[in-house]
């Protein structure tokens with residue numbers, strides 16, 4: 001599952017690129033799921049209908065097989081968000097989702113969940129406790145150290161397994177970045 005601190009940090013971009021890359025590895029079928037039922041847009045990026053999707057299934061209005069949609073990319077399927085539900089957090093905490101993740105795990109080599117941000121609503125934290133691992137996206141220049149640490153504590157509170165952090169949108173040509181990493185790294189090597 002991919003989450004971040006705030007909206008527009010790059011979660012959906014990362015999920016899309018990650019899912020496409022995994023599909024292209026040819027290591028089995030890949031499923032991307034839009035777990036951001038409040039501000040969904042994975043369906044737009046992958047050019048499929050928004051509904052039926054996750055909310056349709058979780059509210060009992062469709063079976064799992066009916067919400068898995070093929071994309072134009074070989075080996076990549078998607079479960080779009082479905083129509084925006086009244087109670088996303090409740091749906092994400094349901095046994096129906098836990099059972100679905102179990103069943104989908106038998107069929108797909110990789111499942112990548114897009115979600116909303118950690119702060120504000122509990123959706124992402126609820127999902128984090130149910131998946132194998134969590135990737136936290138931090139948008140460079142926007143995520144503070146303090147907020148990132150709070151997010152990580154939040155994930156730990158539901159025993160989520162943090163796979164790693166992705167620092168998104170770093171300007172590698174900018175002086176700040178070069179000075180911080182590249183320059184000192186270079187100097188350190190030169191002195192050896």
Ligand SMILES: Nc1ncnc2c1ncn2[C@@H]1O[C@H](COP(=O)(O)OP(=O)(O)O)[C@@H](O)[C@H]1O
Pocket residue numbers: 004006007008009010011012013014168169170
């Ligand atoms: N590394 C990046 N460089 C440039 N634009 C980016 C980058 N990451 C994300 N964006 C852009 O920022 C906006 C928000 O990204 P998105 O993936 O939708 O974020 P989220 O899903 O966290 O709300 C989109 O317009 C996206 O194209």
Ligand SMILES: [Mg+2]
Pocket residue numbers: 011012013036039041114115
């Ligand atoms: Mg998004």
